[in-house]
Amino acid sequence: MAEKLKGENAVNRVTLLDRVWLSEDTFQLKCTRPEEFTFLPGQHVSFSVGNFCREYTMVSADTDDFLLFLIKRLPEGKLSPQLADMPLQTQIAISPPAGYLVNRNSPDMQVFVATGTGIAPFISMVRSGARDFTLIHGARDRVELFYEKELQKHAASYIRCLTTSKAVNCNLEGFYSGRVTSFLKKSFTEGRYAFYLCGVWEMIQEVTHIIDERFPASVIYSEGY
Numbered sequence: 001m002a003e004k005l006k007g008e009n010a011v012n013r014v015t016l017l018d019r020v021w022l023s024e025d026t027f028q029l030k031c032t033r034p035e036e037f038t039f040l041p042g043q044h045v046s047f048s049v050g051n052f053c054r055e056y057t058m059v060s061a062d063t064d065d066f067l068l069f070l071i072k073r074l075p076e077g078k079l080s081p082q083l084a085d086m087p088l089q090t091q092i093a094i095s096p097p098a099g100y101l102v103n104r105n106s107p108d109m110q111v112f113v114a115t116g117t118g119i120a121p122f123i124s125m126v127r128s129g130a131r132d133f134t135l136i137h138g139a140r141d142r143v144e145l146f147y148e149k150e151l152q153k154h155a156a157s158y159i160r161c162l163t164t165s166k167a168v169n170c171n172l173e174g175f176y177s178g179r180v181t182s183f184l185k186k187s188f189t190e191g192r193y194a195f196y197l198c199g200v201w202e203m204i205q206e207v208t209h210i211i212d213e214r215f216p217a218s219v220i221y222s223e224g225y
């Protein structure tokens with residue numbers, strides 16, 4: 001149950017249950033789900049550790065009895081290295097869920113654009129039943145296309161954009177050699193879409209400009225890290 005800390009923000013306490021490394025620097029963190037904690041797929045919570053608060057997006061389904069997060073360990077970061085090293089069974093305070101990057105069930109084709117851990121909100125949406133979407137997923141290397149098989153199974157169209165030199169020569173169907181921005185500029189069919197963008201701010205800004213130019217009647221929902 002949510003409690004009040006310092007007389008201000010309602011917080012929930014979760015216990016770390018498991019940590020699985022999905023690549024050299026990115027892990028999935030499993031936590032208990034507090035009673036009465038509900039969220040909309042795509043929403044995030046704020047983790048508080050010591051003096052630091054940082055947001056992380058649920059990748060679990062809204063019906064799972066645990067919470068899952070996909071977290072990138074930034075070596076110079078204040079909080080993500082702590083979450084990477086913290087012993088299991090540690091208790092952490094999290095805020096109530098927040099955020100507006102949630103499934104709008106738009107009549108236009110839904111196009112999810114994600115880079116890195118920005119795939120997180122879309123994983124939760126897919127696990128909670130989202131289908132018939134196009135996903136443009138950017139990563140350096142294939143190992144960073146987190147949850148690739150699961151996404152491939154449920155997306156109507158899944159474009160994997162890879163940017164390392166190893167990937168640039170890969171001619172497999174469904175792969176694009178280059179950034180998501182380049183794909184949207186050069187290869188995505190013009191039309192009217194409901195775009196959902198998630199990743200670092202630089203990507204969001206660049207993609208927003210491209211959408212304004214090439215897909216002007218589209219709507220954009222976005223969340224930058």
Ligand SMILES: Cc1cc2nc3c(=O)[nH]c(=O)nc-3n(C[C@H](O)[C@H](O)[C@H](O)COP(=O)(O)OP(=O)(O)OC[C@H]3O[C@@H](n4cnc5c(N)ncnc54)[C@H](O)[C@@H]3O)c2cc1C
Nearest residue numbers: 044054055056057070071072074077078079080117120225
């Ligand atoms: C709404 C929201 C949802 C988020 N969801 C997630 C999530 O699901 N998983 C996740 O790993 N992070 C997520 N983030 C980012 C997260 O909140 C932290 O900013 C990140 O973990 C860095 O915190 P830190 O204390 O380790 O580093 P800091 O000491 O804050 O410094 C890190 C620096 O790296 C930049 N940065 C932040 N995130 C990334 C990233 N993913 N890749 C590259 N550079 C980055 C920051 O802008 C900052 O300049 C989210 C952020 C927001 C605003």
